[in-house]
Amino acid sequence: MNKYEGYLIDLDGTMYRGTESIPEAVRFVASLRTKGIPYLFVTNNSSKTPEQVADHLKYFGIEAEKKDIFTTSMAAAEYLHENHTLTSIYVIGERGLTTALKEKGFRLTDSDPEAVIIGIDRKITYEKLAKACLSVRNGAMFFSTNGDVALPTERGLLPGNGAITSVITVSTQKEPIFIGKPHSIIMEQALKVLGIPKEKTLMIGDNYDTDILAGINVEMDTLLVHTGVTTKEALKAKEIQPTYVVDNLAEWTV
């Protein structure tokens, strides 16, 4: 038995790969459940509600409920609620983000908002970007759910939220506060929800530049699993190494 009492776990590349299941990951989560070890799935996906993410996991044979999921939209809503006196927000984003903000009681408006937040929006328009730029220039605080530049799909790498966010950043010359991995806000919020001290929690993910850096940024131990984005070759070039590295999660005993 290892020393970790809780786990924060990435999804795509770690629990499944695109539309493909990862059997070792399915068995890993089953072990956590059997042993009653707390864990939370932590995702930069802002577009889905936690219910939708849980349903997606079930499709791959992973037991999951709403309470097991922590999205960057939930982290954003919680962070804005705790740390600011904001009431009105202009939102660019899909259902996961608008739902999370509404659940925290924010008033969503495009008229003189106190803050602007952007998450991936496959229905983005020039008018939405224009309103965001005008609000940010007018002094609204500026948040982005994540800085991911590319979104892996069956068609190839499509523009991610970080790329769309750059329209506002480049036009207004103002940098947003990023919520998602590798930034610390999502991790700090996730640790609160998990309820285990970070010294006793392990962050697991396949992507060095988001998952592992996120763990490093909040001074947690990290485990990189080579079932997704970061290759062994790419990992060699990184100055700060993960605490552990495995080929797949069958190599990690809980």
Next chain:
Amino acid sequence: MNKYEGYLIDLDGTMYRGTESIPEAVRFVASLRTKGIPYLFVTNNSSKTPEQVADHLKYFGIEAEKKDIFTTSMAAAEYLHENHTLTSIYVIGERGLTTALKEKGFRLTDSDPEAVIIGIDRKITYEKLAKACLSVRNGAMFFSTNGDVALPTERGLLPGNGAITSVITVSTQKEPIFIGKPHSIIMEQALKVLGIPKEKTLMIGDNYDTDILAGINVEMDTLLVHTGVTTKEALKAKEIQPTYVVDNLAEWTV
């Protein structure tokens, strides 16, 4: 009489200011016409056809015809035609850009194009940006009509084409070739159309960072007129000064 036999002249801020006329500019152009001195209006506006730009000038009392106008879309079409063996192009942009490219015989397609070009498109969609990213990742050459980050309007500063271009740049990590001011391509193309050697041509504009730098970049003499963007205060901070500076064009005798 001064030594210049031809003029390249900016539009917004130099010939008019938003919806406001500049009487000294109207009289300046009338003098050029009376004396038969060649000139060409050079604009980073990619959305309008030269006929539309000429009509806009007439609204401010400035005589202008299609042949007097040189847009970044025309520069792009000419440059792509002269310098590359391209036949198929994926275009994001408005009428000025699509018209200029069609007039040069390019085939506009979203299927496996040899190049991608982006100009301001107030009907931008995620799908258009996705197609551009996929094509650029697939090896298509990447051009942008201009890098302007903000578009002055009566509502305030809206996102310019440089800001929208950044979605593709940030997502694919590939920089475009920019056509418009302050880049050299539009200036070199404009000088060819004007037909006067650059040593005998003066570049006139109100914006140091686009108009004046464009002139400096192709080693032309420049005249900054303080009727638009660049203030006297801002100009002081610039290392390379324009050849001439005037408060308005009544101070310049042709």
